[in-house]
Amino acid sequence: xxxxxxxxxxxxxxxxxxxxxxxxxxxxxxxxxxxxxxxxxxxxxxxxxxxxxxxxxxxxxxxxxxxxxxxxxxxxxxxxxxxxxxxxxxxxxxxxxxxxxxxxxxxxxxxxxxxxxxxxxxx
Amino acid sequence: xxxxxxxxxxxxxxxxxxxxxxxxxxxxxxxxxxxxxxxxxxxxxxxxxxxxxxxxxxxxxxxxxxxxxxxxxxxxxxxxxxxxxxxxxxxxxxxxxxxxxxxxxxxxxxxxx
Numbered sequence: 001x002x003x004x005x006x007x008x009x010x011x012x013x014x015x016x017x018x019x020x021x022x023x024x025x026x027x028x029x030x031x032x033x034x035x036x037x038x039x040x041x042x043x044x045x046x047x048x049x050x051x052x053x054x055x056x057x058x059x060x061x062x063x064x065x066x067x068x069x070x071x072x073x074x075x076x077x078x079x080x081x082x083x084x085x086x087x088x089x090x091x092x093x094x095x096x097x098x099x100x101x102x103x104x105x106x107x108x109x110x111x112x113x114x115x116x117x118x119x120x121x122x123x
Numbered sequence: 124x125x126x127x128x129x130x131x132x133x134x135x136x137x138x139x140x141x142x143x144x145x146x147x148x149x150x151x152x153x154x155x156x157x158x159x160x161x162x163x164x165x166x167x168x169x170x171x172x173x174x175x176x177x178x179x180x181x182x183x184x185x186x187x188x189x190x191x192x193x194x195x196x197x198x199x200x201x202x203x204x205x206x207x208x209x210x211x212x213x214x215x216x217x218x219x220x221x222x223x224x225x226x227x228x229x230x231x232x233x234x235x236x
């Protein structure tokens with residue numbers, strides 16, 4: 001699936017436990033996005049990261065949720081003290097980014113490459 | 124970001140051409156139109172992207188009228204494996220060339236033998 005690897009594919013947690021979701025982007029991609037999808041719904045944006053920086057976290061709940069994309073290693077979406085409402089499919093996407101000079105507008109959205117998601121179930 | 128409206132579901136027989144229309148009345152001048160396909164238990168896959176007129180690739184065609192207030196994804200001669208949810212997205216690139224995507228509920232296409 002375009003090289004984005006997510007693990008685990010399925011994760012079961014009890015209420016109050018922590019969930020860690022991992023995402024390895026396409027090789028060479030420096031931008032990572034996390035989305036959440038409920039059944040019969042479209043994906044909802046959560047957070048956008050570049051290496052070692054959070055660019056936009058406007059879609060991520062302020063409490064219990066955190067994300068990182070370290071210089072080395074995969075991006076991690078962490079959910080602390082999970083509740084039943086956290087049950088969903090979590091998708092990661094990556095894109096190569098645009099290396100033009102500051103202020104230069106790209107002439108199109110670069111398509112994001114998605115992984116096959118982690119299905120989180122809370123008991 | 125412009126809101127999109129597309130049919131909730133569509134049915135088609137194998138071998139037919141399927142056209143899925145998406146309305147985006149508030150599309151902005153620098154917005155692009157992108158379509159993704161999602162199979163059950165998989166992540167979305169990029170199908171096609173366009174700005175105006177017609178774009179064609181090996182998978183689909185995208186028709187965009189002059190006013191750009193709608194777009195139509197055309198899938199030629201669908202097969203059972205084309206059964207999926209199809210999402211129409213509208214958005215503009217950020218200065219860095221990347222923008223978080225905004226998904227609606229999509230169109231659930233069911234292809235029948």
